[in-house]
Structure formats: C-alpha cells, structure tokens
Amino acid sequence: MQPRQTEQSAEQQYVDALYARLDGESRRVRADLDDARRASSADPAEAYTREVRVAMLTRRERTLDAAGHHLCFGRIDDAGGRTLHIGRTGLSDGDDQLLIDWRAEAARPFYAATAAHPMGLRRRRHLALDGRRVTRVSDEILDGTEPGPGDVVGDGPLLEAISARRTGRMRDVVSTLQAEQDAIIRSAHRGVTVVEGGPGTGKTVVALHRAAYVLAGFEEARSDGVLVLGPGTRFLDYIAEVLPSLGENDVAMSTADRLVADALGLPEAPAAGHELRRAAGEARLADELAAVVRGYQAPSGRLTVLVDGDPVTLDEHALAEARATAGGTGLPHNQARELFKDLVVEWVADEVQARARVFLAKLDEDIEVLTGGVNVDKAAAGDLARLGFAPDDGGRFGHAAAVAELDPGALQAELAEDVALERAVEAAWPYLVAQDVVLDLLDARPEISVPDADAPAWTAAHLPLLDEAEHLLNGPPARIYGHVVVDEAQELTPMQWRSVLRRCPGRSMTVVGDLAQAGPATGATSWADALGADLARRADVRTLTVCYRTTAEVLEVAAPLLARIAPDQAPARAVRNGDVPRRVAAASDELVDAVVRETGALAAAGPDDLVAVVAADAAVEQIAGALGDTRVRVVPVSQVRGLEFDAVVVADPDGITGARPGGERDLYVALTRPTRTLVVVG
Numbered sequence: 001m002q003p004r005q006t007e008q009s010a011e012q013q014y015v016d017a018l019y020a021r022l023d024g025e026s027r028r029v030r031a032d033l034d035d036a037r038r039a040s041s042a043d044p045a046e047a048y049t050r051e052v053r054v055a056m057l058t059r060r061e062r063t064l065d066a067a068g069h070h071l072c073f074g075r076i077d078d079a080g081g082r083t084l085h086i087g088r089t090g091l092s093d094g095d096d097q098l099l100i101d102w103r104a105e106a107a108r109p110f111y112a113a114t115a116a117h118p119m120g121l122r123r124r125r126h127l128a129l130d131g132r133r134v135t136r137v138s139d140e141i142l143d144g145t146e147p148g149p150g151d152v153v154g155d156g157p158l159l160e161a162i163s164a165r166r167t168g169r170m171r172d173v174v175s176t177l178q179a180e181q182d183a184i185i186r187s188a189h190r191g192v193t194v195v196e197g198g199p200g201t202g203k204t205v206v207a208l209h210r211a212a213y214v215l216a217g218f219e220e221a222r223s224d225g226v227l228v229l230g231p232g233t234r235f236l237d238y239i240a241e242v243l244p245s246l247g248e249n250d251v252a253m254s255t256a257d258r259l260v261a262d263a264l265g266l267p268e269a270p271a272a273g274h275e276l277r278r279a280a281g282e283a284r285l286a287d288e289l290a291a292v293v294r295g296y297q298a299p300s301g302r303l304t305v306l307v308d309g310d311p312v313t314l315d316e317h318a319l320a321e322a323r324a325t326a327g328g329t330g331l332p333h334n335q336a337r338e339l340f341k342d343l344v345v346e347w348v349a350d351e352v353q354a355r356a357r358v359f360l361a362k363l364d365e366d367i368e369v370l371t372g373g374v375n376v377d378k379a380a381a382g383d384l385a386r387l388g389f390a391p392d393d394g395g396r397f398g399h400a401a402a403v404a405e406l407d408p409g410a411l412q413a414e415l416a417e418d419v420a421l422e423r424a425v426e427a428a429w430p431y432l433v434a435q436d437v438v439l440d441l442l443d444a445r446p447e448i449s450v451p452d453a454d455a456p457a458w459t460a461a462h463l464p465l466l467d468e469a470e471h472l473l474n475g476p477p478a479r480i481y482g483h484v485v486v487d488e489a490q491e492l493t494p495m496q497w498r499s500v501l502r503r504c505p506g507r508s509m510t511v512v513g514d515l516a517q518a519g520p521a522t523g524a525t526s527w528a529d530a531l532g533a534d535l536a537r538r539a540d541v542r543t544l545t546v547c548y549r550t551t552a553e554v555l556e557v558a559a560p561l562l563a564r565i566a567p568d569q570a571p572a573r574a575v576r577n578g579d580v581p582r583r584v585a586a587a588s589d590e591l592v593d594a595v596v597r598e599t600g601a602l603a604a605a606g607p608d609d610l611v612a613v614v615a616a617d618a619a620v621e622q623i624a625g626a627l628g629d630t631r632v633r634v635v636p637v638s639q640v641r642g643l644e645f646d647a648v649v650v651a652d653p654d655g656i657t658g659a660r661p662g663g664e665r666d667l668y669v670a671l672t673r674p675t676r677t678l679v680v681v682g
C-alpha cells in the first residue's frame, strides 16, 4: 500500500472512533436533556439550577450537531511522537482526550506553528472528509527534517480552499485559518480589537471566528450575548451560515440601522442617499440634540402654581436651583423630570406650611385678643396632651399643633397628585418623545429635514439621531451585548458609532474594516475618526497582510488606485496567481451590449461559476434589464462591499468613479471582488 493510503486508512479508523464517540455523547446529552426538561420543582433555587442545566445541555446538543460536519480536520505531532487531533468540539474517553476543540489553547500550535517557529511540532496534518469518510491526508513538515515514509506531503489545503468555486455563501475556514488570523482570533484582549487589512485578507473570516472564540472563552459574551453587525442585508445573508456551522446559533446579526429601528420599535426605514447619511451622521449633532433637550429643562423665569386657588411662585433663584439639581444628576431627561417635580412639590409644600404657620400664629393672636387675654393653649392643655400633642418651650400648643396637622408627607403626596401643579411642571420640564426632539433639531438643519413634520418620513439616516434622542430622554437601551463585532466598520458614521457603542457598555469589541474602502457617507480616514480618539488609542490594532480572495494579477490592476486613495497602505500580498484581467473598450452607447456579451461568455465558460456585474447604482437597472433572466448577479457598487464572486465584470469604471464622491474607492472595491476572473468593460 502507498503511504498515502496507509495513512488515510489509519486516520479513517481514528475518525470512525471519533464519530462513535460523538454519536454516543449526542445520545447521552439528549437523554439528559429530556430528563432535565421533565424534572420540575417548586423550589425556586432548584428550578433555577434546572434551567441552567437545560440551557447548558441545549448548547452542548447544538455544538455536537454542528460538529458532525467535518468533525476532525487536523492533527499535530510533536517531536516526541505525541499526537493531538483537532476538530470542531472536544471529545474525550475518560482521561483520554480524543479530540481537541479548535478554540482550546492546546490547539494553538495547529494554527500558529510555522517552519520558522515550529512550536515543538514536527508535523501538521490536514484531514479532508466527505461525510464521515476521510478523503485526503496532507502533511507539512515543520521542524526541517526530511519527510519520512508516514508523511504525505503535497499541495496545501489552504490553496485548495481559496481556489474553490464560490457558492455565494461564506463558509467557515476553521480547518485552514492562518497564523496571522489565528493570533487575532485567540487574542485575550478584552477591549476593542481593530483588524485592518486590504480586500480579501480575511477580515470577515477573522471577525466571525473571533465571535465563536469569544463566546467560548469570555464569560460576559456568553451571558450578555454577541452581536455581529454588517453593512447590509445582502452581506448578512452572505455570512449567515458561518457561525451556525461553528455551532453558534445564538449570535444576533443585524445592521446598525436595523438594530436601532428594532430597539425603537420603528418599521424598517428606507435607505438614504450618501449625502443625507453623511450630514445626519456628523458627531456634533449629538451635542446639538443634547442642547435641544436642555432647552426644555426649566428655562429661566419663574414658576407659579395655584394651591387651593392661591398662587405659589418659585422665583428665578429657586427654579434655577431645582433645574441645576435635577439636571446635575446626569439622569435622562424624563427621569430627571420626576426629580424636578419632587423638588417643586417640596418647595411648594414648604411654602404652604410657612404660610400656614404665619396664618396660625396670627390666628392665635387674634383669638387671644378676642377672648380678652385667655390663653387658649393653657385652657385646652389637658385635651391637647390627650390627643398626643406636646407643648413647645413656651408651653404653647396652638399653631404647633395645627401645623403638625399639616403632615408634610400627606401635603406633598396631595401636591404630587395636584393637576394644576402637574400642569405647571409640564410647562417647565415637559415629558419628551424622541421624534419631537429630533424634529426640533431638524428645524434648524434643513439639509437633513424630513418633508412632513406631522407624519415624518424617517429614513435610515435619521435612525441614529432618534436613538441618540431616546438615550437622552430615557437612558441606555434595554438590550446590550457582551461583545460586538462590527464588519465593514469603515462604513459607520460617527452617529452610528454612538448607537453601537451604547449597546456595548463593556467595550469588548472586534472591529474590522479597511479605511481605503470607505464609502462617501463616512470617508473616515483614521480609526480615531471612526471610533473616537479615546477608544482608538486604547484599541489593539492588528493588520492582515495576505490576500486570500483574489490573484496577484487582480491586485496589480487595483494597485494604482490604492496608491491614490490610501498612499500609506501597503498592498496585500496574494497567495495565488491567475489570468491577467481583461480590459474591453466600449463606447458609452455600446457599453451595455458589451457587458451582456462579456458576462455571457463568462457564464458559458464556467457554468457553475458565480458571475457578477458590478456597476454604478444608477446603471444597474438598465444592465439587469438587458441581461434578462440569467444567473448572473448585477450588484450596485454601493452594496458590493464584503462580497465576492468567481468572475466579475466591472461595468463602466469611469461611471463608477464619477457617480459619487470618493468614487475611486468604490472602483477599488469593485475591482477586488473576483476570486479568479476580472473583466473591465468601459
């Protein structure tokens, strides 16, 4: 038998044993889960323990289900001949660790060892499986020794993975993660990790595998959940299968816009043009909204309340003090209003009591005069004492008793319910709703206004403003996350960042993006622009340098553009070579025909290939119409960030660069989408 076959059948035996173990554990977990679900207890502590157990077993059940697909994909052998198999979950037989979870520390050398730093390994082995059958074994020798009879050295699985035809859905790449990617995924850093890198360097891959790692390793991520944010629904569909295939089904996925719309209970808002998005996304609008809200908080003047028909007035000084106290708590506006009202009530109650005291003292005097000097207190002392009143130092009960009857608590409670007082407070410090606050702001900013203030047609661009206002009025969002992953992070406006950050109070985040690909709504040129100087300073910034998507030839076509739009950025290094991209000249009236011809040729040449046309947004409809009903996708350049295809036709590059500001960045994004074939028509 060939070494390849011998090794393959030895691995097959091992893999069979792993699957037997997996099946056994799945059966056991399911039985335990049934038991745990059936058990009921009236004791709250026991009921809680049971719930925790059900949650734990459910998670394990899911992990085991997902792990069944390509259960084991690697093995590492150290110089002493010890071996470890690496896979999607850990499996053991008593003390024997049969399979190591890829996230475990012991699996690190599988990803991190190189010939320069073998980390004690002699060999790294990749296993390819088809169902439960081992279809291939391939080895890398890391310690510089010659391959022996048991080594199967050949083409790397990475090359095979990245050369494979795309399906339109991203897959997990847990079996071929590269060292520079793995170092970020496994980082123990709990704050903000920023991952930058050119197109196709695996930023999305890193972000998603990091989410899975963080879920397993960080307690706060497990308890408060993980959120993945992407630039649009097309992109979210594209990445939807990666985390479930890693056994993680509980990760929330959304766009920054949908996140806010859901939180505020608003319907999906229509997309906005980049000018509106940019204008409505400026950071200073947060200050302006805060000023709008402050403007409603007891503006200077006096506050008059009618109590039993008598006016009681808080003068400017008293009002300013109440405003300063309520405002100074830092509470959101609507909660601070309650405190403001309490202060007004207290003030008014004091005033009413002071007036009563004066009035009663006067009454005592009048009675004494009327009764010819008879001291009423003295005369009624016995009765008053029986009623529980104590005389003051001068032996007087009179107004002390009467004022005591004006129980301050009861008086305040009564005032708090008083309609006239409530009306006066509402005029000074009204309850506010977010939409009204934003409409107030828009009065002063016609460039971001909505047409009809009575039925405002909010667009996605306004959502972060509404979210900001909601925060100012009612405080932090109810739903927060233990870890937030932001993909295509260069696309978020400063106001969107504020929405995202307020949902991640722990600031445990993975932020991935490429500033050279920034669209016109943000045009961020530094991470400090994007994240704010403070957070950017504390962030752990990593750079990916190797392009796994496309060929060296395609990167070469994009290189002059990169030099113009991001002169400081070193181009990524491609690991593959391929065909030289083609340029097809076409006059503007022939353009659509030429695009149809070229895509037709590509689709015919690769019947299973994923073929796309990328065009300026305004040109999409015409091209799609001319193409008719084909499997070729026509994608507007504004929505193509993060996506990839086997073959791409870029239609009318000048049209793309001229369509909107920063058009060269759009073109750069378009040119870097293919995994293999690029045709530029124009």
Ligand SMILES: Nc1ncnc2c1ncn2[C@@H]1O[C@H](COP(=O)(O)OP(=O)(O)OP(=O)(O)O)[C@@H](O)[C@H]1O
Binding pocket: 158, 161, 162, 170, 171, 173, 176, 177, 178, 181, 197, 198, 199, 200, 201, 202, 203, 204, 205, 206, 514, 548, 549, 641, 642, 643, 644
């Ligand atoms: N270690 C890897 N093994 C196999 N495939 C990989 C690996 N790293 C990246 N890839 C593949 O390379 C392609 C590009 O990866 P990804 O989309 O994560 O790049 P990106 O940096 O996010 O790109 P962009 O900037 O265009 O959004 C994907 O098909 C991905 O699956």
